[in-house]
Amino acid sequence: MGRTLAEKVWDDHVVRRAEGEPDLLFIDLHLLHEVTSPQAFDGLRQAGRPVRRLDLTIATEDHNTPTLDIDKPIADPVSRAQLETLRKNCAEFGVRLHSLGDVEQGVVHVVGPQLGLTQPGTTVVCGDSHTSTHGAFGALAFGIGTSQVEHVLATQTLPLARPKTMAITIDGELPEGVTAKDLILAIIAKIGTGGGQGYILEYRGSAIEKLSMEARMTICNMSIEAGARAGMIAPDETTFEYLKGRAHAPEGEEWDAAVAYWKTLKTDEDAVFDAEVVIDGPSLAPFVTWGTNPGQGAPLSASVPDPASYEDASERMAAEKALEYMGLTAGQPLRDIKVDTVFVGSCTNGRIEDLRAAAAIVGGRKVADGVRMLVVPGSARVGLQAVSEGLDVVFKEAGAEWRHAGCSMCLGMNPDQLAPGERSASTSNRNFEGRQGKGGRTHLVSPQVAAATAVLGHLASPADLVDSSAARTPAGV
Amino acid sequence: MEAFTTHTGRAVPLRRSNVDTDQIIPAHWLKKVTRDGFEDGLFEAWRKDSSFILNQPERAGATVLVAGPDFGTGSSREHAVWALQNYGFKAVISSRFADIFRGNSLKNGLLTVVLEQKIVDALQELTEKDPQAEITVDLEAREVRAEGITAAFELDENARWRLLNGLDDISITLQNEGDIAEYEAKRPSYKPKTLQV
Ligand code: SF4
Numbered sequence: 288m289g290r291t292l293a294e295k296v297w298d299d300h301v302v303r304r305a306e307g308e309p310d311l312l313f314i315d316l317h318l319l320h321e322v323t324s325p326q327a328f329d330g331l332r333q334a335g336r337p338v339r340r341l342d343l344t345i346a347t348e349d350h351n352t353p354t355l356d357i358d359k360p361i362a363d364p365v366s367r368a369q370l371e372t373l374r375k376n377c378a379e380f381g382v383r384l385h386s387l388g389d390v391e392q393g394v395v396h397v398v399g400p401q402l403g404l405t406q407p408g409t410t411v412v413c414g415d416s417h418t419s420t421h422g423a424f425g426a427l428a429f430g431i432g433t434s435q436v437e438h439v440l441a442t443q444t445l446p447l448a449r450p451k452t453m454a455i456t457i458d459g460e461l462p463e464g465v466t467a468k469d470l471i472l473a474i475i476a477k478i479g480t481g482g483g484q485g486y487i488l489e490y491r492g493s494a495i496e497k498l499s500m501e502a503r504m505t506i507c508n509m510s511i512e513a514g515a516r517a518g519m520i521a522p523d524e525t526t527f528e529y530l531k532g533r534a535h536a537p538e539g540e541e542w543d544a545a546v547a548y549w550k551t552l553k554t555d556e557d558a559v560f561d562a563e564v565v566i567d568g569p570s571l572a573p574f575v576t577w578g579t580n581p582g583q584g585a586p587l588s589a590s591v592p593d594p595a596s597y598e599d600a601s602e603r604m605a606a607e608k609a610l611e612y613m614g615l616t617a618g619q620p621l622r623d624i625k626v627d628t629v630f631v632g633s634c635t636n637g638r639i640e641d642l643r644a645a646a647a648i649v650g651g652r653k654v655a656d657g658v659r660m661l662v663v664p665g666s667a668r669v670g671l672q673a674v675s676e677g678l679d680v681v682f683k684e685a686g687a688e689w690r691h692a693g694c695s696m697c698l699g700m701n702p703d704q705l706a707p708g709e710r711s712a713s714t715s716n717r718n719f720e721g722r723q724g725k726g727g728r729t730h731l732v733s734p735q736v737a738a739a740t741a742v743l744g745h746l747a748s749p750a751d752l753v754d755s756s757a758a759r760t761p762a763g764v
Numbered sequence: 765m766e767a768f769t770t771h772t773g774r775a776v777p778l779r780r781s782n783v784d785t786d787q788i789i790p791a792h793w794l795k796k797v798t799r800d801g802f803e804d805g806l807f808e809a810w811r812k813d814s815s816f817i818l819n820q821p822e823r824a825g826a827t828v829l830v831a832g833p834d835f836g837t838g839s840s841r842e843h844a845v846w847a848l849q850n851y852g853f854k855a856v857i858s859s860r861f862a863d864i865f866r867g868n869s870l871k872n873g874l875l876t877v878v879l880e881q882k883i884v885d886a887l888q889e890l891t892e893k894d895p896q897a898e899i900t901v902d903l904e905a906r907e908v909r910a911e912g913i914t915a916a917f918e919l920d921e922n923a924r925w926r927l928l929n930g931l932d933d934i935s936i937t938l939q940n941e942g943d944i945a946e947y948e949a950k951r952p953s954y955k956p957k958t959l960q961v
Binding site for chain 1: 797798799800842871894916932934937938940943944947948951952953954955956957958959960
């Protein structure tokens with residue numbers, strides 16, 4: 288019987304298989320950041336163990352880094368301590384680190400692909416759940432806990448039980464204005480935040496094949512929000528094209544050998560998935576969340592749902608609680624929801640294509656009165672690229688704030704936070720209670736919707752801007 | 765991880781049930797970046813009360829915690845185990861432990877022993893009356909002994925073998941170092957390397 292993409296990559300990494308034991312899997316790439324690594328290094332130190340493969344390990348600073356005044360000492364003592372600890376640990380153990388101010392610094396899931404380190408058919412781990420991002424290259428990539436971080440540092444392997452596989456097929460053309468973010472939000476709304484639990488997802492179909500690498504990363508990034516630890520997309524010419532010439536991509540004969548292998552990384556015709564979901568591409572529309580988990584979303588043209596319409600009691604309760612926290616009422620058109628803040632950034636949508644898309648919409652327009660728009664590139668390099676294209680100027684002229692790279696308001700570990708009761712349209716991946724700051728309310732959106740929302744002051748898509756001079760006044764929230 | 769064969773020490777009887785991990789180590793301690801130094805956070809809220817049992821001078825140096833049922837519920841933080849170990853505890857006895865806490869404890873070499881509630885009661889009475897009374901936790905014989913009390917306990921063979929040999933997950937994997945080295949030798953050379961280019 289044929290095998291799925293996930294099974295092929297899994298099988299190629301089994302170091303040891305024994306009856307009644309989990310497989311011992313080799314890890315090709317281990318990414319580190321300051322939040323989940325300190326105790327792992329401490330454990331190594333206590334046991335007197337070295338890092339087994341420094342040449343497969345790389346660290347960057349992202350979660351705690353400020354996005355303003357990055358040349359000044361970090362004010363928050365906890366953030367400072369975590370960053371200083373990472374620097375000390377990397378120096379002591381010899382791990383390559385990209386610190387604040389370094390051109391390769393940035394959100395760990397933006398840095399790996401951009402360096403060409405994330406490659407098809409590799410296993411990638413990081414002490415961060417959005418490691419699933421790297422699956423866009425046909426890599427098997429998932430987040431791990433701190434004791435597993437220590438395990439990988441010490442052994443470059445992990446004992447793991449093999450998950451099941453789920454195919455998510457999206458065929459047909461995506462309508463104009465529908466982005467990868469809309470697609471993944473619609474998928475999560477359909478299968479639920481637990482729908483992918485225990486599975487490795489494989490996104491496939493003609494709509495996926497047409498997507499750029501950056502768009503594919505947006506999709507795989509949010510696999511975890513559907514409950515799956517990993518999401519994958521089979522590598523193809525788009526993947527090879529993206530990798531060619533990157534700092535860590537193979538060259539010459541090595542490149543040819545690699546591509547020959549990468550081309551085998553496709554689910555066989557006769558392979559069987561444990562579950563299958565089909566989504567009709569042409570039926571999709573710009574999608575936004577109204578609740579407090581990424582599965583609580585709806586097309587922008589819809590209204591806030593009525594909790595009473597849910598048959599499932601726990602879903603009904605979750606919706607009631609969400610509406611209360613979000614300060615919304617059932618039946619209210621989503622387009623009428625006013626925001627105070629727009630955040631463009633994160634490992635979901637902080638890459639150059641995302642910034643270009645947002646800039647194209649705010650260019651020549653103004654951010655609405657009373658709205659603060661933060662644009663935070665996913666990495667220092669993305670920031671430089673944007674500056675070389677003049678995007679920073681476009682954003683600033685529109686009245687947005689242009690910042691330095693990092694996780695920023697995606698989780699508000701640094702000073703970029705929502706105040707209690709404030710509402711944002713955010714291109715990040717989690718709308719949990721308090722995620723962007725205590726009491727803050729988050730609507731997850733695409734960069735295009737974020738930009739249009741910034742201009743109009745209420746949730747909106749670029750299509751709403753056509754007659755923006757006659758923009759209707761939202762009913763207020 | 766330190767091997768655990770048999771341990772004898774004085775005890776702290778903790779007459780509370782459902783002690784959750786937030787009581788064992790409060791959330792604000794999670795900001796620390798090391799695995800040690802959690803001893804002062806152990807039961808931090810209760811230790812503000814001078815009559816709390818851990819504050820009694822005759823309990824200093826005790827190494828066995830005799831706890832009420834459902835010990836270690838709540839958040840999965842491994843710090844709860846570290847805090848108990850940093851404080852000096854080698855074993856915790858209870859009639860019921862929360863699953864994740866139990867898993868974390870055995871992974872870290874803190875022996876969690878499940879005994880029937882009436883035996884736990886007897887151990888608590890004994891050590892309340894006589895703070896000098898010692899409890900022996902014998903993993904080889906799978907037995908807990910104290911004055912007038914002998915009780916057998918169960919522990920799955922794999923966990924017992926790891927504790928007796930002081931093997932953590934990493935040392936177990938490293939026992940297969942040969943397999944890892946063999947795999948590494950066969951890895952294609954086009955695989956990415958992080959070394960600065
Ligand atoms: S950008 Fe957000 S989701 Fe991504 S790694 Fe940072 S905090 Fe996590």
